[in-house]
Amino acid sequence: MLNVITNINSNFDLSIVSSLADKILNFPFGSVAVFNGSGESDRNLLIATHTDKPHFVCTSVNGNGTAKASLIGEMDSRSCANTLVYSDTGVSAVLYVTGDGESASYELDLGAKDKEEAEKLVKTGDVFRCETAVKHLCADKVTAPHLSVSAPVTALVKLCKILHEAPPSCKVYVAFITEGQHALSGYAPAASALDASQAICVGAVDVTSAPDVKLGSGAVVRLSDRRFGSDKPTSDSLVDAGAVPAVLTKGTCAAANTQSVGVPSAQLDIPVKNINTHTEIIDLNDICKAADILYSICK
Amino acid sequence: MFDLDLLRTLATTDAPSGFESAMRDVITTQLNKLGIRSSVSPDGSVAAVIPAKCASKGKLMLQAHTDEVGFMVRSHTDDGFLKISPLGLRDTRLLTGRRVTVLGKDENLNGFIGAIPVHLSKDGKKVPSYSDLYVDIGADTKAEAEAAAPLGCAGCFKSDFETFGTDGAFIKSKALSGRAACAVLLTLAEHFSSEENALPYDLYFAFSPRGKLSLSGGAALYTRLRPDCVISVTSFEIPSDESIFSHRGVSVPLFEEKYTFDLSVAGQLKDALGSSVKIEVTAPTPSADECEFDIIRLKSAGAKLCAVKLPVKNRNTACEVMCRDSVDTACDLLKNALPQLSFM
Numbered sequence: 001m002l003n004v005i006t007n008i009n010s011n012f013d014l015s016i017v018s019s020l021a022d023k024i025l026n027f028p029f030g031s032v033a034v035f036n037g038s039g040e041s042d043r044n045l046l047i048a049t050h051t052d053k054p055h056f057v058c059t060s061v062n063g064n065g066t067a068k069a070s071l072i073g074e075m076d077s078r079s080c081a082n083t084l085v086y087s088d089t090g091v092s093a094v095l096y097v098t099g100d101g102e103s104a105s106y107e108l109d110l111g112a113k114d115k116e117e118a119e120k121l122v123k124t125g126d127v128f129r130c131e132t133a134v135k136h137l138c139a140d141k142v143t144a145p146h147l148s149v150s151a152p153v154t155a156l157v158k159l160c161k162i163l164h165e166a167p168p169s170c171k172v173y174v175a176f177i178t179e180g181q182h183a184l185s186g187y188a189p190a191a192s193a194l195d196a197s198q199a200i201c202v203g204a205v206d207v208t209s210a211p212d213v214k215l216g217s218g219a220v221v222r223l224s225d226r227r228f229g230s231d232k233p234t235s236d237s238l239v240d241a242g243a244v245p246a247v248l249t250k251g252t253c254a255a256a257n258t259q260s261v262g263v264p265s266a267q268l269d270i271p272v273k274n275i276n277t278h279t280e281i282i283d284l285n286d287i288c289k290a291a292d293i294l295y296s297i298c299k
Numbered sequence: 300m301f302d303l304d305l306l307r308t309l310a311t312t313d314a315p316s317g318f319e320s321a322m323r324d325v326i327t328t329q330l331n332k333l334g335i336r337s338s339v340s341p342d343g344s345v346a347a348v349i350p351a352k353c354a355s356k357g358k359l360m361l362q363a364h365t366d367e368v369g370f371m372v373r374s375h376t377d378d379g380f381l382k383i384s385p386l387g388l389r390d391t392r393l394l395t396g397r398r399v400t401v402l403g404k405d406e407n408l409n410g411f412i413g414a415i416p417v418h419l420s421k422d423g424k425k426v427p428s429y430s431d432l433y434v435d436i437g438a439d440t441k442a443e444a445e446a447a448a449p450l451g452c453a454g455c456f457k458s459d460f461e462t463f464g465t466d467g468a469f470i471k472s473k474a475l476s477g478r479a480a481c482a483v484l485l486t487l488a489e490h491f492s493s494e495e496n497a498l499p500y501d502l503y504f505a506f507s508p509r510g511k512l513s514l515s516g517g518a519a520l521y522t523r524l525r526p527d528c529v530i531s532v533t534s535f536e537i538p539s540d541e542s543i544f545s546h547r548g549v550s551v552p553l554f555e556e557k558y559t560f561d562l563s564v565a566g567q568l569k570d571a572l573g574s575s576v577k578i579e580v581t582a583p584t585p586s587a588d589e590c591e592f593d594i595i596r597l598k599s600a601g602a603k604l605c606a607v608k609l610p611v612k613n614r615n616t617a618c619e620v621m622c623r624d625s626v627d628t629a630c631d632l633l634k635n636a637l638p639q640l641s642f643m
Binding site: 264 | 316317318340341342343344371372373374384385386429450451509512518519520522523
């Protein structure tokens, strides 16, 4: 069974794929595994996803020993209330949430008796993350927080393994972007810096967003959403490779950013149930299908 | 005076956001007629250049968008109707009953937008949402509709191009806001392509796709061509409580809510025609719309930027209205201003 790679965040290093790629490039926007290809095609294909997950940043320590925090990224505040979060320095805290939506405020209960004790544990700027353990449900479905980030990363790592064994016809840049939670801002610099002639951004889509988007139905090519219209030849080739076409009425996606710098782009999404909650659910088969579809395009 | 037939051709060409190939063909054909070579980028932008008459003193880019608002087929009902999702369309109040063209699998299809009739609706006063609307192309079954207009097909308004008012002073059509800007650029291309009007700098013409999808557009061409200055020819909405008669010129904005334009270039444009022609220098509606998003992107890419805005009533509907004078004013303004323009 496929293992979902969950131990990722903004300082994702490419050790898992460095031995597979022809070259590793590091940029301020993230890291790129380069596959030179056989040279039959002069395309420079960019396949990108982001590795940073929604997280909480400590903004101040309160007099009573708790700490205020801000949410970076999108997450349903109701779903993460009263859950455990962990800092990169090994501190655990219970996350309290008051309010809802954009007016939600977050507080970290560190178990400290006063401000002095709390300040020994955390300081402003410390990052707290949700647990990432994957729990198996029936059939090939799994649940965990942030699968909408982990699943695309897993698909791209799987793609790297396939590309290592069967080199592509064109040059392929598999990019792991570290600026996803900040308005997907790392994608456009990646498309520009790598001089991509075509881009496929890989992300996640909620199962309620279109009629044909279902867990286990395979990866979805987003033909349009509120701010994005796919490059037709690119999305057609994804559909020919087996992706499920879908037209969304809401949301925005990374491919809009690569498209905005003039690179013909399409968005391939993995269906996720309960997206942006503590209990996202995916079907592992969709990850495999996404990797296979992406390889078809590289071929 | 600009060529009204050219604007008619441009405005009646069906090119919703992301599906601008028909507009690209019209523009490249027109540029070819003028002997101006053009190139099409992979993202669908059309770029052309008229080189400087001698050693170039820089690069100026004139920019307009080629697309129009439209919709995409999202799913099919058992009755053979198409459920749709917007491509830049925002206001659903004016959609019901509108004629549309669907860019079908094999051919363009006529259709109209329907909705649950008011007298059968549970809440007749409610503004319909996209889930309430459908496009009827005359298909009887889901299979027939899927075969003719598969998921992902685009469509746009079907609306006649008409002139009205004294001496046909006003124009009504779909897609006028973007296509009038394209007509201005093509008129200027014709003017500056003649040897006697050649400029002391390279003049680029940029026709950008996906302007109605707010994260895309002209910034890509800016990044590729790296001009020293950009003049974006675009439009602004005449407020609903103001008459079109009071907006017969063009607007050269100096600042708007989220950004300032290059005051030196804007000032030169403002002064170019003197006081004989009304040129409004205003801060149009502060709400960010699709053109403004593109301007923000151009600004953030580092462009020295100025805008010439054409006043349009009922923007992004099937019945956009504007003065013919406004297009002429924009052409005259730029014809007069560009030879003396200092932007380096």
